[in-house]
Amino acid sequence: MTYCLAVNVxxxxxxxxxxxxxxxxxxxxxxxxxxxxxxxxDRSVYVLTSGSLSTSQAVVNRIATDxxxxxxxxxxxxxxxxxxxxxxxxxxxxxxxxxxxxxxxxSDISSESSFIVGGQIAGKECSIxxxxxxxxxxxxxxxxxxxxxxxxxxxKPILDRVIALNTSLEDAARCALVSLDxxxxxxxxxxxxxxxxxxxxxxxxxxxxxxxxxxxxxxKSLQKQWNEGLKRAFKKLPRFEWEKxxx
Amino acid sequence: MTYCLAVNVxxxxxxxxxxxxxxxxxxxxxxxxxxxxxxxxDRSVYVLTSGSLSTSQAVVNRIATDxxxxxxxxxxxxxxxxxxxxxxxxxxxxxxxxxxxxxxxxSDISSESSFIVGGQIAGKECSIxxxxxxxxxxxxxxxxxxxxxxxxxxxKPILDRVIALNTSLEDAARCALVSLDxxxxxxxxxxxxxxxxxxxxxxxxxxxxxxxxxxxxxxKSLQKQWNEGLKRAFKKLPRFEWEKxxx
Numbered sequence: 231m232t233y234c235l236a237v238n239v240x241x242x243x244x245x246x247x248x249x250x251x252x253x254x255x256x257x258x259x260x261x262x263x264x265x266x267x268x269x270x271x272d273r274s275v276y277v278l279t280s281g282s283l284s285t286s287q288a289v290v291n292r293i294a295t296d297x298x299x300x301x302x303x304x305x306x307x308x309x310x311x312x313x314x315x316x317x318x319x320x321x322x323x324x325x326x327x328x329x330x331x332x333x334x335x336x337s338d339i340s341s342e343s344s345f346i347v348g349g350q351i352a353g354k355e356c357s358i359x360x361x362x363x364x365x366x367x368x369x370x371x372x373x374x375x376x377x378x379x380x381x382x383x384x385x386k387p388i389l390d391r392v393i394a395l396n397t398s399l400e401d402a403a404r405c406a407l408v409s410l411d412x413x414x415x416x417x418x419x420x421x422x423x424x425x426x427x428x429x430x431x432x433x434x435x436x437x438x439x440x441x442x443x444x445x446x447x448x449x450k451s452l453q454k455q456w457n458e459g460l461k462r463a464f465k466k467l468p469r470f471e472w473e474k475x476x477x
Numbered sequence: 478m479t480y481c482l483a484v485n486v487x488x489x490x491x492x493x494x495x496x497x498x499x500x501x502x503x504x505x506x507x508x509x510x511x512x513x514x515x516x517x518x519d520r521s522v523y524v525l526t527s528g529s530l531s532t533s534q535a536v537v538n539r540i541a542t543d544x545x546x547x548x549x550x551x552x553x554x555x556x557x558x559x560x561x562x563x564x565x566x567x568x569x570x571x572x573x574x575x576x577x578x579x580x581x582x583x584s585d586i587s588s589e590s591s592f593i594v595g596g597q598i599a600g601k602e603c604s605i606x607x608x609x610x611x612x613x614x615x616x617x618x619x620x621x622x623x624x625x626x627x628x629x630x631x632x633k634p635i636l637d638r639v640i641a642l643n644t645s646l647e648d649a650a651r652c653a654l655v656s657l658d659x660x661x662x663x664x665x666x667x668x669x670x671x672x673x674x675x676x677x678x679x680x681x682x683x684x685x686x687x688x689x690x691x692x693x694x695x696x697k698s699l700q701k702q703w704n705e706g707l708k709r710a711f712k713k714l715p716r717f718e719w720e721k722x723x724x
Binding site for chain 1: 628630635637638647650655660662698699703704705709711713714716717
């Protein structure tokens with residue numbers, strides 16, 4: 231499995247992804263699930279993937295080769311709006327799934343992939359989309375300015391508590407890391423390294439991008455502080471009537 | 478859906494359950510999912526249910542009528558060990574499902590139910606079991622002394638951080654409430670009132686039992702304190718290198 235998320239706040243966007251892939255429990259590996267396409271000053275596009283790794287990789291590869299092909303019917307540079315790119319990723323995904331459909335069905339294996347597609351085109355607003363395996367897609371809303379793919383339940387409560395449109399980019403990034411860390415602790419199919427990209431609104435020179443592995447000082451410190459902070463918060467919870475007051 | 482959990486620590490057991498049931502989104506109702514059978518001085522048995530409400534209710538009703546029937550092949554009073562009761566609940570569940578199997582299959586509706594069965598028989602230890610829809614069951618372990626049924630992912634991270642064998646009963650109960658509250662906030666198919674039962678080891682005079690609705694002072698206070706505590710913990714997380722230190 232996988233856990234990826236994206237947040238779209240007033241100040242910009244945050245993208246974060248784990249790196250664990252598995253084919254059953256006896257074949258576990260690390261693969262990046264974040265791909266960034268930066269055209270300085272013009273546009274930045276971010277693609278996060280979950281589901282069938284072969285479908286995900288094929289889609290990302292096709293995005294890259296379409297960029298090299300001046301005769302391509304469509305590519306990232308031909309888009310006028312981000313939603314055209316979400317639509318394009320949906321078409322590529324469907325085409326790739328169709329290619330192996332008969333064989334996959336025979337083996338009862340799913341070739342479905344889900345994507346988070348986000349970015350900004352010069353002069354336009356930041357936006358993030360969830361592209362479903364069927365090729366259709368939704369945009370994050372003002373009410374719920376985040377999207378998740380893969381193992382999304384463990385890390386949802388903290389997003390629901392923290393993320394709002396006026397959340398700072400740094401807080402959104404910390405929240406994404408906490409959301410990923412909670413998922414990693416509770417679900418063995420999600421694992422580090424964690425990739426993080428922070429895109430500041432109207433800054434088309436490329437995002438702040440980093441990879442946290444288990445020994446990264448920032449990630450270790452965040453894990454420790456969060457754990458200690460939760461335990462402090464827990465200690466302050468109200469007592470039952472028969473208990474002594476908390477010390 | 479549903480979310481129920483049970484914790485078995487050195488000092489005793491905690492059982493907690495939500496009360497929301499739904500048949501699609503257009504028929505939502507409240508039903509208790511916790512049933513306690515107390516035989517003072519002899520044994521206390523707790524049954525939590527999730528899945529098909531009709532199967533769950535039929536099983537609980539059968540447990541009650543078997544108790545009134547001196548000729549019953551088995552009932553809660555005839556058990557020498559808690560695992561016999563888990564096995565019995567599994568048998569009742571399977572029998573009930575078999576009764577409506579053909580009709581349910583025709584309508585493509587599941588009659589499956591899952592149960593948490595726990596309790597203590599005089600002179601024996603406290604124990605909790607997860608009874609699967611297929612009738613088989615597992616016991617909580619020393620390494621993971623809690624069990625969950627229903628929507629279990631949202632509320633798992635806090636259990637993984639807090640619950641250990643030496644956790645006090647009051648802390649285990651608070652943790653169960655936080656776990657339920659996180660689930661209720663993130664998943665509309667889980668809702669109050671919350672039922673809570675705290676069984677102290679070797680106290681067979683009945684548990685401390687209470688029901689929290691949205692206006693219960695203890696529950697409101699716990700929600701508020703937890704939310705504020707999380708926000709304080711969040712504020713203390715490490716800064717990125719370009720940020721000013723947190724104030």
